[in-house]
Amino acid sequence: MHALDAASGTKQWRFSPTESPWFTSPIVHDGLVYCTIAHKGMYALDAATESVWWSHTDNHRYTAFSLVADDSVSDPHLIAGTKSGVLCRFNLKTGRKIWQRDLFGPISAFSFKSSSLYVGTSGGEVYTFYTAGHKGLTAIRDYDTKKKWRVDGRYDTTKPAGAGDTMYVSNGSAVHAFAMKGGCGIGTIRTRAKRWSHPTPAKALGGLAVADGALFVACAGHNNNPTLYCLESAESP
Known part of the structure; x- marks a missing residue:
């Protein structure tokens, strides 16, 4: 892969860690270049110096990847898909894998618009994921998608967890317990x-878990030392 001066065409640097062919076109964002090599993983390079910021040489065959970043996204990130049908989300600066999900068939294409990520596979399926930062917690009826209730606030740090009549969410600085029915009120207007x-x-890492009457929360902790909280019960921490 070559970096050329846009005005003169002068070669700035050349990156070739392997003889394997490049599988996807590079993405440039905020001073970094993201690229994949067939059968040889993924790289993030400094756009000015070519130095490697991070890499994943895990032998995944990445068939498509995309940047998810616009005004509606609170936490820009990189989405990548593999030939085996694994969808992965990566931190842009560190390369840490935030989550992954198995889909059907090799992932072939991405599109992002209006807070939604669309994922196409060669198996003929299209998936939609809501990826932008939420501005509230909303309960929707699954059989007709009608909104039951909503409370304002940012609770998008990690996936929610539900048990019994309680829903648990995180906003990065705290975990919160909400009544599954939205407290008291009429329609979408609710109190308590x-x-x-x-x-x-x-912030919580990897989600929340409920078991044996307790809520388990894994956090980054101080000085990057992970901390695991066990909060009991569903009524009070």
Whole structure:
């Protein structure tokens, strides 16, 4: 892969860590160049110096990848798909894999618009994922998609977890418990929906889990030392 001066065409640098062919076109964002090599993983390079910021040489055959970043996205990130049908999300600066999900068939294309990520596979399926930062917590009836209730706030740090009549969410600085039915009120207007909140030193990592009457929260902790909280019960922390 070559970096050329846009005005003169002068070669700035050349990157070739392997003889394998390049599988996807590079993406340039915020001073970094993201690229994949068939059978040899993914690289993030400094656009000015060619130095490698991070890499994943895990032998995944990445068949498509895309940048998810616009005014509606609170946490820009990189989405990549593999020949085996694995969809992955990566942190742009560190390359840390945030989550992955198995889909049907090799992932062939991405499109992002209006807070939604569309993923196409060679198996003929199209998936839609809502990826932007949420501005509230909304309950929607699954059989007709009608909104049941909504509370304002940012609760998009990690996936919610539900157990019994309680829904658990995180906003990065605390975990919150909401009544599954949205508290009291008429229609979407509700009061006393929140049951309790418990502060955390950093945002939750990898989701929330409920088991044996307790809520488990894994956080980054202080100085990048992971911390696991066990909060009991569904009524109070």
